Amino acid sequence: xxxxxxxxxxxxxxxxxxxxxxxxxxxxxxxxxxxxxxxxxxxxxxxxxxxxxxxxxxxxxxxxxxxxxxxxxxxxxxxxxxxxxxxxxxxxxxxxxxxxxxxxxxxxxxxxxxxxxxxxxxxxxxxxxxxxxxxxxxxxxxxxxxxxxxxxxxxxxxxxxxxxxxxxxxxxxxxxxxxxxxxxxxxxxxxxxxxxxxxxxxxxxxxxxxxxxxxxxxxxxxxxxxxxxxxxxxxxxxxxxxxxxxxxxxxxxxxxxxxxxxxxxxxxxxxxxxxxxxxxxxxxxxxxxxxxxxxxxxxxxxxxxxxxxxxxxxx
Amino acid sequence: xxxxxxxxxxxxxxxxxxxxxxxxxxxxxxxxxxxxxxxxxxxxxxxxxxxxxxxxxxxxxxxxxxxxxxxxxxxxxxxxxxxxxxxxxxxxxxxxxxxxxxxxxxxxxxxxxxxxxxxxxxxxxxxxxxxxxxxxxxxxxxxxxxxxxxxxxxxxxxxxxxxxxxxxxxxxxxxxxxxxxxxxxxxxxxxxxxxxxxxxxxxxxxxxxxxxxxxxxxxxxxxxxxxxxxxxxxxxxxxxxxxxxxxxxxxxxxxxxxxxxxxxxxxxxxx
Numbered sequence: 001x002x003x004x005x006x007x008x009x010x011x012x013x014x015x016x017x018x019x020x021x022x023x024x025x026x027x028x029x030x031x032x033x034x035x036x037x038x039x040x041x042x043x044x045x046x047x048x049x050x051x052x053x054x055x056x057x058x059x060x061x062x063x064x065x066x067x068x069x070x071x072x073x074x075x076x077x078x079x080x081x082x083x084x085x086x087x088x089x090x091x092x093x094x095x096x097x098x099x100x101x102x103x104x105x106x107x108x109x110x111x112x113x114x115x116x117x118x119x120x121x122x123x124x125x126x127x128x129x130x131x132x133x134x135x136x137x138x139x140x141x142x143x144x145x146x147x148x149x150x151x152x153x154x155x156x157x158x159x160x161x162x163x164x165x166x167x168x169x170x171x172x173x174x175x176x177x178x179x180x181x182x183x184x185x186x187x188x189x190x191x192x193x194x195x196x197x198x199x200x201x202x203x204x205x206x207x208x209x210x211x212x213x214x215x216x217x218x219x220x221x222x223x224x225x226x227x228x229x230x231x232x233x234x235x236x237x238x239x240x241x242x243x244x245x246x247x248x249x250x251x252x253x254x255x256x257x258x259x260x261x262x263x264x265x266x267x268x269x270x271x272x273x274x275x276x277x278x279x280x281x282x283x284x285x286x287x288x289x290x291x292x293x294x295x296x297x298x299x300x301x302x303x304x305x306x307x308x309x310x311x312x313x314x315x
Numbered sequence: 316x317x318x319x320x321x322x323x324x325x326x327x328x329x330x331x332x333x334x335x336x337x338x339x340x341x342x343x344x345x346x347x348x349x350x351x352x353x354x355x356x357x358x359x360x361x362x363x364x365x366x367x368x369x370x371x372x373x374x375x376x377x378x379x380x381x382x383x384x385x386x387x388x389x390x391x392x393x394x395x396x397x398x399x400x401x402x403x404x405x406x407x408x409x410x411x412x413x414x415x416x417x418x419x420x421x422x423x424x425x426x427x428x429x430x431x432x433x434x435x436x437x438x439x440x441x442x443x444x445x446x447x448x449x450x451x452x453x454x455x456x457x458x459x460x461x462x463x464x465x466x467x468x469x470x471x472x473x474x475x476x477x478x479x480x481x482x483x484x485x486x487x488x489x490x491x492x493x494x495x496x497x498x499x500x501x502x503x504x505x506x507x508x509x510x511x512x513x514x515x516x517x518x519x520x521x522x523x524x525x526x527x528x529x530x531x532x533x534x535x536x537x538x539x540x541x542x543x544x545x546x547x548x549x550x551x552x553x554x555x556x557x558x559x560x561x562x563x564x565x566x567x568x569x570x571x572x573x574x575x576x577x578x579x580x581x582x583x584x585x586x
Contacts, residue, residue, distance in 0.1 A: 040447055045477075051436045051470035058440020061426070062448070082467070085430050086437060090418060 002159040004135035005097060006030050008142035009067045013038055016146055020059055022052050024070040026099060049079040056094045057086035065093050065146065071105075072098030072114035072155060076121055087151040088126045094151050096121075101131065101155035101195065102246035103282070103291040110281040114155070118194075119251025121153040122224040128173065129224040131155040131195035134163045137221065140171035148173055157196045158288060164199050165219075176227035178234065180205050182214035189306050190234050190270075191217045193244040194253045197297060201244040204302035213307065226256050232264040239313050242273045242306050246297060249276040273309045275302060318524040320351075320555050327354060328555050328583040330389035330402060334412070336576045338405035340569040341414070343579075344553035344562070346385035348490040348523070349457055352548050353378075355529040356455060356486075357390040365395040368422040374452050375425045375441050379434020380459035380488060381415040382567070387424070388412055396423035432465025434458060435485055439475045442483035442543075453482045453536075461493030464502050469514065472543075476515025481537035484544040485516070488523065490552035494566045511545035523548030556582040 010033055013019040021034055021042045034042030045052045049070060056066035068075065075098045076083070087094050098117060105112035122129045130152060132138045145152060152173075169177050179202060182188045189208075193201035198219045205215040216234050220227065235241050241261065243254035254274030261269050277295050284294060292298055296305060320328075327350055335341045357363075361374045378387045385405075392399040397411065404410040411420050415429025426437050438456040445452050458468065475483055489507065491498050498504055511518045517538030521528050529548070536544045552566070553559035556579060568575075580586045 045474050046470075048467075048470035048474065050432070050467035051439075051474055054433055054436025054467065054471065055440035055443070055474065057426075058437040058442075059444045060440075061437070062441050062444030064444055064447075081430055082433065082436070085427065086433055089427050 001132065001135045001138045001157045001161055002099065004138040005142060005154065005156055008139055010034060012142065012146060013041060016065070018063060018065045020064045020066045022056055022066055022068045024049060024052055024074070026070055049074050050082050053079045053082035053094070054086050057082070057090060057092055060092035060094050061090070065095070067095045067097055069097040070099065071112065072101045072117050073112055076114060076117040076153070080120065083151070084124050088124045091126045091150045093149060095145055096151065096153045097156060098153065099156050101157060103288045104158045106282070106288045106291045107285050109285060113282055115248050115277050116251065117153070117155060118223050118245070118247050118253065119255070122256065123251070126150045127224060128152045128222065129155070130173065130222050132165070132221045133196055133198040133219060134161050134165050136163050136167070137165035137171060140167070141173070141221065144171070144173050155195060161196050162199055164202055171221070174222045174225045174227060176230040177219045177221065178216060178230070179219045180215065180217040182216040188238050189213070189215045189240040189242055189310060190238040191215050191242050191244060191306070192220055192231065192253065192257050193217065194220045194223055195246055197244045197246045200292070200297055200299050201302055203299035204306065207299055207303040208306055211307070213310065215306065220253060223253055223256055226260055228260045228264055231257060231260050232266055235261055235266050235270055238270045240273065240306070240309050241270050242275060242309065244297065244302055245276045246292065247276050248279055249274045250279050252276060271309065271313050273305065275305055318522055320524065321526070324351060324354065324526070324555065325584045327389050327393065329580065329586065330392065330399065331385045332576065332579045332583060334385050334388060334402040334405040335571055335579065337403040338407065339571050340406060341385055342382040342567045343556070344490070344492070344559055344565040345380065345383045345459065345567070347554045347556060347559070348550040348552050349380070349383050349386045349488040349548070350554065351524045351526055351529060352457060352486055352488060353386045353390050355526055355533060357394055359530050360533045361455065362452070363423070365423070368396060371450070372452055375438070375454045377426045377428065377434045377438050377454070377456045378416060379428050379456050380431065380462050381428030383459065383488065384414070384416040387416060391421070391423040397421070431459070431462040432467040435468050435471035435475070438483060439471050439480060442475070442480045443478055446480065446482060453484065456483070456485045458485060458487050459493070460487060460489045460491060460498050460504060463487065463504065472511070472514040472516065475543040479541040480543045481540055484536045484546065486546045486548055488550050489547050490550040492552040492561060492563050492566070494563065496563050508547050511547070515542060516545040517542040518545045518547065520547045520549065523550035524554055558582065
């Protein structure tokens, strides 16, 4: 997904003279490629997140579409005020590309994990928050970034994640994709997932199906603006809604979905179970998959959580 | 510093007091210290069209110390960007003029500021974009001295120097008093001109209330063809209102009573 995103920035910059790239201290090959082919539109500005976001705002005020690229934890936390004021208040078409969203940087420890990025980005007015599930979907998404009016936070996963998205399901910013529809017969759970958690949730749905539990899976690549229409439509009549995210349960997809269902036209609101990272800093290293397992986010664990929750619902 | 103020400077101060009366509040000292800087920019230096505030060929003037907005509002009103009557509604519920300036709401305001340390990065990005486009428009950023406590200002300075942005000028309203007290006690900035020089700027220092000196130095920017420019403007907080000068208490005032407004008017030569 990361190479797909970077290649797409290069491709978009070729097609549209408004596209510029600002790195902090990452990806020199892209800067070299862009400088060779379109000199003057690619910049490496050093470890100065506050400045590069303000600089991007300045470029956008003059008609450019800057892609700012650095590590997700830094592009969201270190320069939060610049993101809020310079980008969101002015509603500028700057794209923040956050490397290593979620638990990707597991071996590097809690300073490098971006587990609250979605929560803090979606709290800002005018911000769009996108977390696609694989490289193919990244390419479909990136093509739409040229015409999207305000700022976008783009959460990147590790790269070379399995491809589960399907071109025939299309892609539109802000439109959730039903990737699996439950067959008839109870009990039915609606799984709602974002980013590479969708891949895990999809596998969990397959496991559940073999046990006779049919689930619908709604892939919410755009956490903000949230597709409440699709959410309400698919939640209606379900026995259970389970959200799955590689993100703290505070303020992310689970919170957004809960808010939408409580305020939506689903009556009664089905029980909701939010699967994600607990409200704590990581205390282990290892790999992304190991931390996902620690937090119960691997497919068998998701399936087990759904089964347990359904038992409680039945009581 | 006891530089005398001429009638135009007093007129502009009367407009500041008019807005303070309209809103019943405002950053008094912080708006009076950069007033001659803003006056010379708008009277003699900047290229702009008040009836066409988004004109592509305009110079961009960003007041990074957004709390000093009255200094910019009175010049914009004076030049006809909006009617002076807007000053009477300063900070009111449905006003366009708030306690910090907002782009998109106020004709002539290039960036919404107020959170400190943002303007130079935005200005740097705009100066870079203008050069990329081949425009000869220039960017002027006015910062406070307390404001440059922010590390982001120095990140922006490094980057502006790297790109040799000769079309970018930063003016520091160096009144030496920030909200909580003297800058020398809170976070010493000296040697300030040397700092900007070391960061790669062409630097001049000027009496920030001496209109002729400001005009002369601003007409010489850029000071080097391959460097951004910094002008350290030595100013007086609350300049022109004797009882407010150099007094941190006058950084910001709310609930300004009619008798205080009367005193302010009296200090600047009457209504």
